[in-house]
Amino acid sequence: MQLLHISIIALSLVYASTLQAERLVHLRMGEREWDTFAAQSESDSLNHTFNVDQDNIPRSISFEQVDVKQQWTLAINSKTIGRLPRDENRMVVFFDIPEDVIKLGSNKLTLIQTGSKTPDDIYFGYLRFYNVSKQEHLSQREISIQVTDVATNQGTPCRLTILNNRGCLASTGNESTDTTAVREGVIYSSTGKVRVKVPPGKYTIYAGRGMEWSIDSVRVDTTAANTTTEPPQHHLTIRREVDTAGMVACDTHVHTFTYSRHGDATLNERLVTVAGEGIELPIATDHNLHINYAPLVNQLGLNQYYTPVIGNEVTTRVGHFNIFPVANGAPLPNHTLETWTEIAASIRDKTGASAIILNHARDVHGGITPFSPSRHNHVTGRSQYGWEFPATAMELVNSGAIQTDAMQLYRDWFGLLNRGLSVTGVGCSDSHDVARHFIGQARTYIYCDDSDVGNINVKSAVNAFTTGKTNLSYGLLTTMLINKRFGPGEITSGKDRLIADIKVQGPSWVTARQLDVYANGDLFKSITISDGKQPGIKWSGKVDLSRLRHDCFIVAIARGDGVAALHWPTAKPYQPTSRHFDPYTIGSTGVIYLDVDRDDHFACAKEYAHLLIDEHNTLSALFRALKGYDTPVAAHVAELLDHGGKSLHDTDIKVHLKKSTPAVRRGFSQYLRDELAATP
Numbered sequence: 001m002q003l004l005h006i007s008i009i010a011l012s013l014v015y016a017s018t019l020q021a022e023r024l025v026h027l028r029m030g031e032r033e034w035d036t037f038a039a040q041s042e043s044d045s046l047n048h049t050f051n052v053d054q055d056n057i058p059r060s061i062s063f064e065q066v067d068v069k070q071q072w073t074l075a076i077n078s079k080t081i082g083r084l085p086r087d088e089n090r091m092v093v094f095f096d097i098p099e100d101v102i103k104l105g106s107n108k109l110t111l112i113q114t115g116s117k118t119p120d121d122i123y124f125g126y127l128r129f130y131n132v133s134k135q136e137h138l139s140q141r142e143i144s145i146q147v148t149d150v151a152t153n154q155g156t157p158c159r160l161t162i163l164n165n166r167g168c169l170a171s172t173g174n175e176s177t178d179t180t181a182v183r184e185g186v187i188y189s190s191t192g193k194v195r196v197k198v199p200p201g202k203y204t205i206y207a208g209r210g211m212e213w214s215i216d217s218v219r220v221d222t223t224a225a226n227t228t229t230e231p232p233q234h235h236l237t238i239r240r241e242v243d244t245a246g247m248v249a250c251d252t253h254v255h256t257f258t259y260s261r262h263g264d265a266t267l268n269e270r271l272v273t274v275a276g277e278g279i280e281l282p283i284a285t286d287h288n289l290h291i292n293y294a295p296l297v298n299q300l301g302l303n304q305y306y307t308p309v310i311g312n313e314v315t316t317r318v319g320h321f322n323i324f325p326v327a328n329g330a331p332l333p334n335h336t337l338e339t340w341t342e343i344a345a346s347i348r349d350k351t352g353a354s355a356i357i358l359n360h361a362r363d364v365h366g367g368i369t370p371f372s373p374s375r376h377n378h379v380t381g382r383s384q385y386g387w388e389f390p391a392t393a394m395e396l397v398n399s400g401a402i403q404t405d406a407m408q409l410y411r412d413w414f415g416l417l418n419r420g421l422s423v424t425g426v427g428c429s430d431s432h433d434v435a436r437h438f439i440g441q442a443r444t445y446i447y448c449d450d451s452d453v454g455n456i457n458v459k460s461a462v463n464a465f466t467t468g469k470t471n472l473s474y475g476l477l478t479t480m481l482i483n484k485r486f487g488p489g490e491i492t493s494g495k496d497r498l499i500a501d502i503k504v505q506g507p508s509w510v511t512a513r514q515l516d517v518y519a520n521g522d523l524f525k526s527i528t529i530s531d532g533k534q535p536g537i538k539w540s541g542k543v544d545l546s547r548l549r550h551d552c553f554i555v556a557i558a559r560g561d562g563v564a565a566l567h568w569p570t571a572k573p574y575q576p577t578s579r580h581f582d583p584y585t586i587g588s589t590g591v592i593y594l595d596v597d598r599d600d601h602f603a604c605a606k607e608y609a610h611l612l613i614d615e616h617n618t619l620s621a622l623f624r625a626l627k628g629y630d631t632p633v634a635a636h637v638a639e640l641l642d643h644g645g646k647s648l649h650d651t652d653i654k655v656h657l658k659k660s661t662p663a664v665r666r667g668f669s670q671y672l673r674d675e676l677a678a679t680p
Contacts, residue, residue: 023125030119035579037121046111058129066090066123071115076101087436091169091184094134139173139197141222142231147192147207150239155192157275161206161567173197181269186435188276206567207236210278210440211475214239241507241535247445250281253428259286263432275305277440280453283311285322288335292328307456319370323353344390355466356391360401363575371412373677378412379670380639381419384678392466393424397474400430400437401574406584414521418605418632427472442474468590475585476506478558488590491602498545504558508535510585512560517543520552520632551603553591560585609636623656626664634667
């Protein structure tokens with residue numbers, strides 16, 4: 001058990017004594033979680049004894065914590081006084097101490113991981129006790145903040161981030177109201193006007209409103225007491241830096257503690273955070289419930305900022321599916337069914353929802369990973385169970401459940417598209433919290449009328465979503481047009497040479513590094529973004545697609561640095577596959593289908609594979625013809641041969657592969673690798 005050597009220091013009358021350790025202690029339960037932590041922790045728990053006399057009886061405690069993911073319980077004299085917030089960000093946390101906990105003389109404080117043995121590296125320290133309550137200590141000073149939109153000069157919904165002089169999220173004396181949602185170091189405001197309650201000290205306060213907007217900040221010193229009745233007002237201004245005209249910002253995965261019973265965002269708080277992050281089409285997706293936000297949105301006066309939609313996270317044993325739109329009062333689908341076909345039928349029969357999203361396909365829930373190799377061949381998009389894909393969309397970036405490999409779900413998506421399925425790629429937050437994994441960090445931009453975000457035509461928006469007229473944003477926004485006419489969800493036509501116009505946007509506080517263009521999921525062109533720090537347009541240019549040899553879909557994906565700043569921190573992976581992680585931001589386009597052969601028909605990789613096998617009666621002829629096609633077509637040929645009774649390990653196949661192109665060899669190799677991984 002780690003022992004903190006700390007001492008009692010007399011301070012002012014406001015808090016007469018302080019118990020402190022002026023450093024952070026590294027604690028670890030289990031194996032090393034991240035390679036950014038030391039190979040050996042100082043301990044697996046904390047144990048400290050301290051003396052209390054009649055003149056120094058503490059009533060509250062504060063501490064600093066970093067990277068807390070699992071449940072850690074803080075106790076004094078074996079009585080729990082609180083559990084550390086499960087939040088990876090660096091923050092100062094306060095607990096009140098119940099009256100019957102402290103005793104005169106020797107006391108024992110402990111911190112241990114409870115409830116789970118999942119590995120968790122944390123830092124904990126800067127421990128202090130106060131002889132006043134948490135609320136009394138945190139409410140000694142007030143800072144008056146007004147945040148306005150530069151364009152309108154009016155107050156605007158926003159997120160305030162309050163940091164102390166050590167750069168930690170600083171707890172405040174504020175509590176959530178009808179216009180605010182409050183957590184350690186974070187206050188969302190639906191009006192832009194807040195009085196922030198803090199102890200004496202030096203603070204930096206940031207204002208922002210999601211990835212479309214700039215940030216502004218102010219430094220405030222509250223060490224000296226204010227001598228006037230009203231605290232001085234600090235004006236912060238933010239401006240839109242990312243042009244999203246003609247697109248609606250949608251978060252398809254939104255929870256509340258009120259209904260899902262995990263996380264911490266109450267319904268009231270959720271509705272304030274939606275406005276504060278600039279989400280214009282939030283989909284209510286509490287687990288196996290249909291929740292209508294609209295009455296409370298209207299009551300709180302937030303209906304000018306967004307249009308809420310009733311949805312549901314249909315939480316089954318074989319996957320989670322977000323569905324929308326759902327009519328108010330519609331019956332619930334049967335979430336106890338155990339095949340995708342039955343689940344999809346129940347969703348459509350009971351709710352009529354036209355948008356069905358497969359959520360976090362690479363995460364384990366209930367012991368099942370929907371796209372694990374044993375269940376799914378990601379190269380060809382084929383279910384190992386023979387199930388038809390039940391959804392119209394799938395999550396590619398879930399900012400509450402980030403993947404270690406940013407491209408894994410994209411590769412899964414490409415496999416479905418090459419199979420000929422129409423699947424919209426989705427960005428969402430899966431937010432259950434006010435500030436930990438916050439709403440709208442990843443989002444989907446839908447091409448539809450955004451002139452009145454409080455009255456979005458939901459039917460039109462959903463139709464655009466289900467037909468793939470979308471882009472995905474996680475800090476960056478990438479848009480693309482082919483021949484200045486054809487956008488996501490569309491098939492090119494005409495005889496013109498195929499040219500892609502691509503633009504990468506992002507706010508000033510996100511840095512773009514690279515743009516990759518994929519054809520049928522194969523990397524077609526990679527471009528380094530050399531000046532990716534400026535606000536707004538990070539890169540724009542043209543990509544010549546004329547050397548493509550057959551029909552294919554095209555997707556552009558921009559990548560950038562992760563954001564460490566606590567006003568918009570990008571998260572570590574939810575279920576990591578490695579101890580090493582490179583944080584990232586990403587922005588990808590929806591799918592544009594290229595009719596390369598100009599026959600007024602788009603052929604997917606699987607269709608080409610069928611045609612090739614039907615047209616060529618011998619392996620020699622088949623492999624000669626395959627030389628003109630890409631890796632995904634070859635992979636589908638491999639699948640058709642394999643399931644048609646031809647062993648891919650036969651000598652004649654190996655001989656033909658040896659003479660074939662690298663693309664064909666890759667296709668067969670990738671298919672076989674996934675099939676081998678599926679073998680028990």
